Amino acid sequence: MSPPDDEAQTHTPIAVLGAGSWGTALAIQLARAHRPTRLWGRNTAELAAMSAARVNARYLPQVAFPASLTIEHDLAKAVEGVGIVLIAIPSHAFRDALVQLAPHLTAHQHVAWATKGFELSSGLLPHQIARALLPGVPLAVLSGPTFAREVGQGLPTAMTVASEDELFAKELARSLSGEHFRAYTSLDIVGVEVGGATKNVLAIATGLADGMGFGANTRAALITRGLVEMTRLGTALGARADTFMGLSALGDLVLTCTDDQSRNRRFGLAMARGLTSQAALLEIGQVVEGFQAAAAVHAVARRLHVDMPIAHEVYRVLYEHVPLKEAVAALMGRDLKAE
Numbered sequence: 535m536s537p538p539d540d541e542a543q544t545h546t547p548i549a550v551l552g553a554g555s556w557g558t559a560l561a562i563q564l565a566r567a568h569r570p571t572r573l574w575g576r577n578t579a580e581l582a583a584m585s586a587a588r589v590n591a592r593y594l595p596q597v598a599f600p601a602s603l604t605i606e607h608d609l610a611k612a613v614e615g616v617g618i619v620l621i622a623i624p625s626h627a628f629r630d631a632l633v634q635l636a637p638h639l640t641a642h643q644h645v646a647w648a649t650k651g652f653e654l655s656s657g658l659l660p661h662q663i664a665r666a667l668l669p670g671v672p673l674a675v676l677s678g679p680t681f682a683r684e685v686g687q688g689l690p691t692a693m694t695v696a697s698e699d700e701l702f703a704k705e706l707a708r709s710l711s712g713e714h715f716r717a718y719t720s721l722d723i724v725g726v727e728v729g730g731a732t733k734n735v736l737a738i739a740t741g742l743a744d745g746m747g748f749g750a751n752t753r754a755a756l757i758t759r760g761l762v763e764m765t766r767l768g769t770a771l772g773a774r775a776d777t778f779m780g781l782s783a784l785g786d787l788v789l790t791c792t793d794d795q796s797r798n799r800r801f802g803l804a805m806a807r808g809l810t811s812q813a814a815l816l817e818i819g820q821v822v823e824g825f826q827a828a829a830a831v832h833a834v835a836r837r838l839h840v841d842m843p844i845a846h847e848v849y850r851v852l853y854e855h856v857p858l859k860e861a862v863a864a865l866m867g868r869d870l871k872a873e
Contacts (some may be wrong), residue, residue, distance in 0.1 A: 546617035547572055548709060549606070551631060553581060554568070555593035555682035555820075556620030556648060560710075561669020562594070562686050566605035567712040570605050574612035581605050595843050598685040610638050618644045618706060620676070625651030625731075626823045628660055634668045644702050646674040646695070647766045650730030651823055652830035657837065659727045659771075674706055674837035675723055677730045678781040679789035681796075692716045694782040718781065725777030728768035729786055734798040734824030735845050736760035742851065744857060746796040756844060757791050763786065763842040767831070772839045798824035823829075823859050828852050843868060 536852045550561040553575025560762065561573040575581055584590050585605040589598055606612035611637065613619050614827075623631055639645070641690050645668055659721030667739050685691050688695075693710070695717050697703040707717035720726055736756065743752045765778040777783060791798045802821045804814035815822055832849040837844045847861040 544594075545570065548617065548618045548620060548621045549612045550572060550622060551609075551612070552622035553577070553584065553590065553605075554622070555590075555686075556736035558584075558594055558762040559589040559597075559617045559680075559682035559685040560620060560622055560648060560676075561603055562597060563710060563712070564662045566604065567710060568689065569606075569709045569717065570602050572612045573604045573617065574609055578607055579623070581607050586718070592688040594683065600668065603756060607751045609634065613638045613643070614718055616643065618646060618709070619708075620667055621645070621647040621649060625649050625660070625823060626654065628827060629653065629663050630662060636667055643661075644672040644699075644703075644705075645673070646706055647677045650727070650734070650832055651827050652678060652731050654826050654830045657834045659731065661723050661727060672702045673697060673723075674702050675726055675730075676698070676706065676710075676717075677726050679785035681789070681793070683795065688714050690714045690716075692781055692785075694718050694720050694726055694780060696720040696723040696782070698723060701740065705864060706720035707722045720777065720780070720782070722774045724771055724811060725768050725773030726782040728771060728773055729764060729780075729783030732760075732764045732767060732831055732845065733783070733787040733790050734822075735828045735848050736764070736850075737796050738802040738805075738828065739844050739848050740755060740791040741796075741799040741804075742806050742848075743802075743862075744799075745806020746858060746862075748862075751789065753830060760791075760844050761787060761839075763845055766839070767835055767840050769843060770840050771834075779870060784813065793832075797822045798873065801825065805851070806858065807851060824848075825852060 547570040548564050549572045550557050551574050553573055561571050565571040575853050595805050623630055674697035676695050680691055695703045695707045703719040709721050710717045740753050769775050801814050804817050828849045831845050850856040851861050
């Protein structure tokens with residue numbers, strides 16, 4: 535039998551902030567794992583439709599909400615009495631979400647996020663923003679190789695929960711885990727976040743390469759050398775090198791670079807067809823995190839003097855409008871050196 539405190543935690547609600555595809559999928563998984571879950575979002579009309587139909591018709595139309603998932607229109611009510619607040623919104627809105635959340639938090643509440651990316655204006659990782667805005671609050675990040683549709687459908691999935699508070703990481707991992715979902719824990723919050731912050735940029739690179747017809751050899755090289763770049767940046771920021779061989783780095787990188795469910799990969803494919811970056815963004819129709827991430831990663835790498843040639847060429851294509859062939863020539867013309 536579980537200890538009384540574990541049993542109490544199991545019945546304490548969790549609030550998920552962000553009713554897009556990923557937030558909805560995580561809320562469904564938490565509810566499916568028998569945790570009372572509240573889902574909140576900014577679009578009140580969409581929330582009302584979800585509440586009536588018991589499904590997110592826009593993002594996960596085939597996945598009915600479990601009975602223990604409720605829709606909450608009011609942020610204060612959504613977080614009242616919950617043990618954990620899990621934020622699932624794009625990185626550009628992360629700071630504002632924390633500012634909005636902070637007045638509603640009470641003692642003993644924990645905050646986690648499934649947001650990936652450096653803040654463009656500051657170069658900060660999400661946990662650095664959260665530490666500044668939520669002093670003293672236990673924090674965690676959830677990351678790994680996942681597509682929202684597959685999580686929503688209950689297909690076998692594994693992720694990483696990272697926190698400097700080991701007990702919190704274990705609690706959140708237990709809350710998420712079920713018959714087809716396994717959560718691992720880590721203490722390396724920096725490494726887990728850097729993996730999520732850089733993999734989308736590299737997925738754009740593989741989309742560009744595949745769209746140009748370069749083939750499987752090129753894709754494998756980009757993934758492998760992209761992992762090297764990711765590790766360089768992470769260790770420069772204080773992460774552990776072995777973190778990058780795990781789910782939140784290598785796993786997420788492989789997933790995002792090889793499957794067309796990835797918006798970032800599709801964005802690269804669209805640009806390789808000749809679309810401008812803005813036209814490609816419109817074609818995708820949802821947030822493409824790698825577009826802004828390319829600028830943020832470029833700035834952080836320059837500040838730390840970290841060599842990231844693939845990420846650099848993606849930046850040049852997106853923001854300096856360098857032709858794809860010129861970017862490829864720059865990569866292939868680099869000085870030879872030991873691997």
